[in-house]
Amino acid sequence: MTRDLLTGNAAAAWGARLAEVDYVPAYPITPQTEIIETLAQFIGQGALDARLVTLDSEHSMLTAAGAAAAAGARVFTATSSQGLLYALEMLYTVAGWRVPLVLVNVSRGIAAPLTLEPDHDDVLAARDCGFVQIHAATAQEVLDSVLIAHRLSEDPAVLLPVLVNLDGFHLSFTREPVEIPDPNAARAFLPPRALQEASFGVSHGVAQGVAVLGGSAYSFFRYQMQRGAEAALERHEALVGEFEQRFGRRYGLVDARYLDDADYVLVMSNSLSGVGLAEVERLRAAGARVGLLRLRVIRPLPQRELRRLLLGRRAVGVIDQNLSVGKGGILFTEVASALAGPGAPALRSFVSGLGGRRFQSGEFDRMLASLQRAEQEGGSPEPELLWTDAEERRMRELLRVAGHVASQERNDAA
Amino acid sequence: MSAVPHALRLHGRGGQGVKLASHVVSRSAFLAGAWVQDSPLYGAERRGAPVVASVRLADRPIPERGTIEAPDAILVLDASLLGQPEAAVLEGVGEDTLAIVNTPEDASSLQRRFELPGRVVAADLSSLALEVVGSARPSAPAAAFAVRALSIASWEALEQALRIELGDAGIAGELLARNVECARCAFERAPVLGFPTRRPRPVAPSLPCVIPRLPAREAAPSILVPATSELRSTAGWRVFRPEIDLQRCTRCALCFALCPEGAIHLSADATPWIDAVHCKGCLVCAHECPTEAIVTLREATP
Numbered sequence: 282m283t284r285d286l287l288t289g290n291a292a293a294a295w296g297a298r299l300a301e302v303d304y305v306p307a308y309p310i311t312p313q314t315e316i317i318e319t320l321a322q323f324i325g326q327g328a329l330d331a332r333l334v335t336l337d338s339e340h341s342m343l344t345a346a347g348a349a350a351a352a353g354a355r356v357f358t359a360t361s362s363q364g365l366l367y368a369l370e371m372l373y374t375v376a377g378w379r380v381p382l383v384l385v386n387v388s389r390g391i392a393a394p395l396t397l398e399p400d401h402d403d404v405l406a407a408r409d410c411g412f413v414q415i416h417a418a419t420a421q422e423v424l425d426s427v428l429i430a431h432r433l434s435e436d437p438a439v440l441l442p443v444l445v446n447l448d449g450f451h452l453s454f455t456r457e458p459v460e461i462p463d464p465n466a467a468r469a470f471l472p473p474r475a476l477q478e479a480s481f482g483v484s485h486g487v488a489q490g491v492a493v494l495g496g497s498a499y500s501f502f503r504y505q506m507q508r509g510a511e512a513a514l515e516r517h518e519a520l521v522g523e524f525e526q527r528f529g530r531r532y533g534l535v536d537a538r539y540l541d542d543a544d545y546v547l548v549m550s551n552s553l554s555g556v557g558l559a560e561v562e563r564l565r566a567a568g569a570r571v572g573l574l575r576l577r578v579i580r581p582l583p584q585r586e587l588r589r590l591l592l593g594r595r596a597v598g599v600i601d602q603n604l605s606v607g608k609g610g611i612l613f614t615e616v617a618s619a620l621a622g623p624g625a626p627a628l629r630s631f632v633s634g635l636g637g638r639r640f641q642s643g644e645f646d647r648m649l650a651s652l653q654r655a656e657q658e659g660g661s662p663e664p665e666l667l668w669t670d671a672e673e674r675r676m677r678e679l680l681r682v683a684g685h686v687a688s689q690e691r692n693d694a695a
Numbered sequence: 696m697s698a699v700p701h702a703l704r705l706h707g708r709g710g711q712g713v714k715l716a717s718h719v720v721s722r723s724a725f726l727a728g729a730w731v732q733d734s735p736l737y738g739a740e741r742r743g744a745p746v747v748a749s750v751r752l753a754d755r756p757i758p759e760r761g762t763i764e765a766p767d768a769i770l771v772l773d774a775s776l777l778g779q780p781e782a783a784v785l786e787g788v789g790e791d792t793l794a795i796v797n798t799p800e801d802a803s804s805l806q807r808r809f810e811l812p813g814r815v816v817a818a819d820l821s822s823l824a825l826e827v828v829g830s831a832r833p834s835a836p837a838a839a840f841a842v843r844a845l846s847i848a849s850w851e852a853l854e855q856a857l858r859i860e861l862g863d864a865g866i867a868g869e870l871l872a873r874n875v876e877c878a879r880c881a882f883e884r885a886p887v888l889g890f891p892t893r894r895p896r897p898v899a900p901s902l903p904c905v906i907p908r909l910p911a912r913e914a915a916p917s918i919l920v921p922a923t924s925e926l927r928s929t930a931g932w933r934v935f936r937p938e939i940d941l942q943r944c945t946r947c948a949l950c951f952a953l954c955p956e957g958a959i960h961l962s963a964d965a966t967p968w969i970d971a972v973h974c975k976g977c978l979v980c981a982h983e984c985p986t987e988a989i990v991t992l993r994e995a996t997p
Contacts, residue, residue, distance in 0.1 A: 379915035440911030488918040498916075504906040505914030512908060 282466070287459040289452035289552075292420040293385045293445070294319035295459075296427025297357040298329045299467035300383070303474075304354040305333040306345040311397050312449035313361040313387040320357075339368035346382050347375030350442075351489055353476045355431065356382040361449065362389035362403045369407060375442055376411025376506065378490050381434035381474075382442045383427060384412065388551070389449045390636040398637025399449040401551065401603040405579075405611045411506050413443040413513050414580040416550050418536070421459045423447050425530060428462075432471050432520050438512040448552040450637060462528055470527050510581040517578060534583035536575040537590055539565060543572030544595040545652040546626075547645075548616055550576040553602065553634055560645035569649055576612060584619040591616070592624040596652035596660070602634030609664030617662075627652075628660035633667035641669060700732075700753040701890045702763040703841065706784045707772030708932060710742040712834025715864055716772065717748035719838035722856035723848035724752045732757045743932025743975045745782040752847065766792055767890050770841045772820075772833050774798035775931040775994075777809040788812060791893045795841055797821055797833050814891070816844060820881060821934075827877035828870070831934050831993075835861065835874040836881035843885035850882055925973070929956075933976025935991040939967055943988035950980035950989060 287295065293316045297305065305324075307317045323329040336342040339360050350356045360368060365386050375382070386404050390396040404414065415430060417423045423445065430443035447453060462470075481487035493499050517534060525531045538558055540546065549557045554575040561573045574590060591597050597620070601610025608614065613630035620626065629651050633640055644667050651665065703720065707713035714735040721733040735748040749763040765787035774796050776782040788794065792813040796805060802817040818840055820833040828835070835857060842853050857875050866874060939950070946965040958974040959967050969980075981989040 377916065379911050379917075437910055437912070438908070440915070486921060489915075491916050491918055493916055501906070502914065502916045505909060505911075508906060508908040509911050509914065512911075 282463050283461045284458055285461060286456045287420050287424070287461075288315065288454055288456050289417075289420045289423050289447045290315035290387065290454065291319050291456075292424040292459050293359065293387075293427055293447065294323065295461055296424045296445075297331075297383075298323050299424075299462060299464060300355060300357065300428055300431045300471055301329070301468065301473065302331050302355045302357040302383075302431075304346075304349045304356045305331055306342045306349070306356070306358050307333055307335050308337075308339050308342045308360065308364060309335075310339075310361045310364040312389060312399075312453040313359050313364070313385070315453070316359045316385060316387070339364040340371055343368040343371035343375060343384075346384070347371065347378055347380055347442075350375070350380035350382040351378060351487070352481055353474065355435075355474045357385075357427070357431075358382070359385040359387065361387040362391055365403050365407055366391065369410065372407055372410040372412060372442075374490060377502070379440040379506075379509070380442065381431070381440055383430045383434060384442060384444045385423075385427065386444055386446045387449045387453045388446055396636040397449065399451060399551075399602075400635045400637070401446075401601075401611075402635075404444070404446045405603050407444065408580060408611070411441055411510070412580065413439070413441055413510065413578070414446060415443065415578055416446045416576065417452070418552050418554050418575060418577075420452060420455070420457050421530070422532065423452065424459055424461070425524065425528070425532065428467060428471055429517075429520055429524060429532065433513055433516055435474055436512070436516045436520075439509050439516055441506065441509050441513060446551065451552040460528075460530075466527060470524065514578070514581050514583060532577065534578045534586050535590065536577055537572070538574075539572035540574065540590055541572075542570050544570045544656075545649060546572045546574055546591060546594050546597045547648065547652075548574045548576065548591075548597060548599040548612065550579065550612060551602065553640065556640055557600065557645070560640075560642060563642075564645060564649055571649055571652075579612075579615075582615055582619060587616060587619045591620055591626060594626040596627040596629065596655040598629040598631055598648050598652050598655075600631045600633060600648070601664075602632075604632055604635060604664075609662070613664065626660075627655035627658075628662075629655050630662065630664040631667060632664050638667075640667070698754060700751040700757050700759060701768075701845070702766045703750045703752075703768045703770060703845065704763045704766040705748040705750070705770045705772065705837075706776050706782065707746055707833075707837075708742075708776070709744045709746050710832070711746070711772045712832050713746040713748050713772055715860060716770070716834040716838040716841075717750050718860040718863075719835065719853070719856050720770075720841055720847060721750045721752070722860050723838075723842050723853045724750075726852040726855055727848040729753065729847075730755055730757060732759075734761070736762050741975075742977065743929065743934075745776055745779065747783075763787070765789070765896055767893055768793040768795065768841070768845055770837060771796045771798075772837050773931075774800065774805065777805075777811075779931055785809075785811070789893075791891050793845075793888065793891050795837075795844055797837055814888075816886065816888070818881070818884065823880060823884075824877055827880060828873045835878040839878035839882040840885045843882045844888050846887055846889040850879070853878065853882060928972045929975045930972055933974065933994050935976055935978060936971070936994050937969060937974065937976070937978055937981045937989045937991055939969065940988045940990060941966065943986050944984075945986055945988075947985065949983055949985065953979055953983050955979060 346356045346358045388399045390400045415426045417426045426445045434443040521532045599613035610630045717733045721731040725731045729752045732751040790812045794815045797820040799819040802815040806815045820836040821831045824833045951959045958970040
């Protein structure tokens with residue numbers, strides 16, 4: 282074991298290196314490119330015996346990844362944002378093939394307007410495709426999750442691809458201390474992939490993902506994906522137990538902080554939950570019984586765990602760094618449905634962090650006050666879009682510079 | 696026309712005009728003032744493969760959708776489908792379902808042979824089409840026969856429907872005229888029965904089954920062994936069967952090379968032979984044979 286400063290991207294590449302992957306189909310996109318560059322460097326140095334192939338698009342990249350996985354290779358690939366959306370058709374397809382592979386997504390807001398900074402509209406667009414989704418909060422968790430993801434994906438009860446998500450910029454380009462496991466220890470946790478009977482090769486063909494006209498056969502295979510995802514929840518618990526024994530770090534389906542006595546709980550995901558944790562600690566120091574729940578495994582959604590931890594609370598607020606236009610926060614909807622029934626707490630929905638928007642410290646006081654009101658007034662499905670006067674004034678100025686005449690000025694001129 | 700929709704399900708083979716026949720039936724009823732709905736079940740259509748279409752008729756908007764599960768009547772354009780379970784011609788067919796079958800066989804023999812539970816009306820519409828139109832495609836006479844037998848519409852409405860629907864299918868001039876004439880013969884030949892009065896079906900209890908969690912490899916939509924298509928006979932797809940006259944055959948092997956189904960094989964001495972189980976009757980071989988050594992024979996009804 283060594284300790285070094287790694288970006289989230291380098292940590293992802295280290296995860297693939299320690300997983301001793303065989304094949305890396307690649308297509309670059311900011312803020313993911315560093316992962317591919319780092320892996321190319323590892324391969325060039327002879328530190329990783331893998332084949333890295335640049336494809337013509339993310340769509341082809343995922344097709345190649347799925348085909349190589351079906352042939353028995355351990356496959357790692359990575360993308361972001363527009364690239365993930367371009368590959369979306371093939372995400373559904375390779376998940377339906379029931380082949381194991383790991384895809385890292387480096388979250389970035391989706392155009393238009395164009396941005397490079399993070400939010401989770403990209404990764405949550407791939408929510409329903411059959412990939413298991415693990416959302417990491419630190420560079421250490423990125424590296425560890427890539428190892429866990431390969432084990433989980435290759436588990437014979439699961440055989441679904443696994444996506445590991447990390448925030449662009451906040452994590453992808455941010456260096457922090459990371460413990461890099463010893464290669465032998467990593468190999469003991471994740472041995473070389475056992476070749477499956479169903480793998481195809483030059484000597485034995487397999488028809489993969491055949492047509493099944495007739496709703497019953499189609500339903501059967503889709504229901505089996507649901508069963509595989511349910512198995513992933515159970516297998517994850519066993520795997521992280523073994524991981525903790527070997528490496529001393531524990532990863533739950535969710536990361537629960539200060540929940541023992543919490544009347545109010547804020548739900549977040551990914552790297553800005555660190556910001557949320559610091560704010561929760563500040564509010565607790567001022568006497569508020571508030572806790573933080575970070576969603577880590579988002580598909581399959583650990584509904585039983587959410588009910589165990591959140592039913593009976595006075596109020597729960599979900600902070601979404603995504604926006605389902607016309608509805609609101611996606612994770613709010615997910616959490617609300619998981620908590621439906623008797624004992625459900627009053628729920629509030631907050632949207633922030635779009636395109637890398639920073640949280641204001643005072644917004645956490647506002648959100649806590651909103652939860653305290655919700656306890657009296659009841660919950661609400663309407664999302665509160667976090668926004669400040671200072672931002673509003675700045676946007677007015679930018680719009681003026683861009684040639685938009687404010688409606689007040691237009692009225693004056695007339 | 697009734698409040699509860701009348702339901703006619705059509706069965707045939709790709710190329711017979713099953714969908715066209717369903718359009719003619721529904722258009723006739725539409726022109727006669729009914730509310731109608733027609734829908735073909737599309738799959739991997741190929742000439743000769745089983746095809747299904749549904750027609751519903753009522754005096755008001757029809758809430759049901761999809762393939763008819765319990766038909767009041769079925770119209771079978773190819774009787775050989777009755778012997779093929781995967782074609783599901785008899786699905787939902789009960790004692791009070793009327794079966795109209797295009798076949799030279801007589802109705803009682805057909806009823807015994809396939810254990811048909813309800814009333815059967817047989818008519819040799821393919822021979823009629825061959826005779827009047829010059830093609831074995833029975834869509835127009837079959838539609839006309841059904842319109843008359845089920846009392847769906849008058850000849851005037853049917854004729855207009857034929858001109859509209861066959862016209863939309865690109866059939867015009869002499870060919871259209873012959874089809875209309877053929878339909879007229881079928882219309883006049885049909886017994887007038889009307890839709891049978893069906894007893895309401897009790898709702899079958901739904902027995903829940905918990906989807907098991909299978910090992911993931913078994914749960915994947917993959918086929919691990921080769922040549923599963925050999926298990927399926929496509930002999931019934933043929934209207935005509937090719938036969939090789941070995942006296943005229945020069946062993947040039949063109950038929951072997953050009954058969955799109957790989958159903959023509961060569962013996963050790965290069966003599967070609969036809970795999971009758973997998974030949975679909977496309978007749979490419981007969982068309983291409985340079986010495987015209989391949990003859991075509993109409994498939995006899997067994």
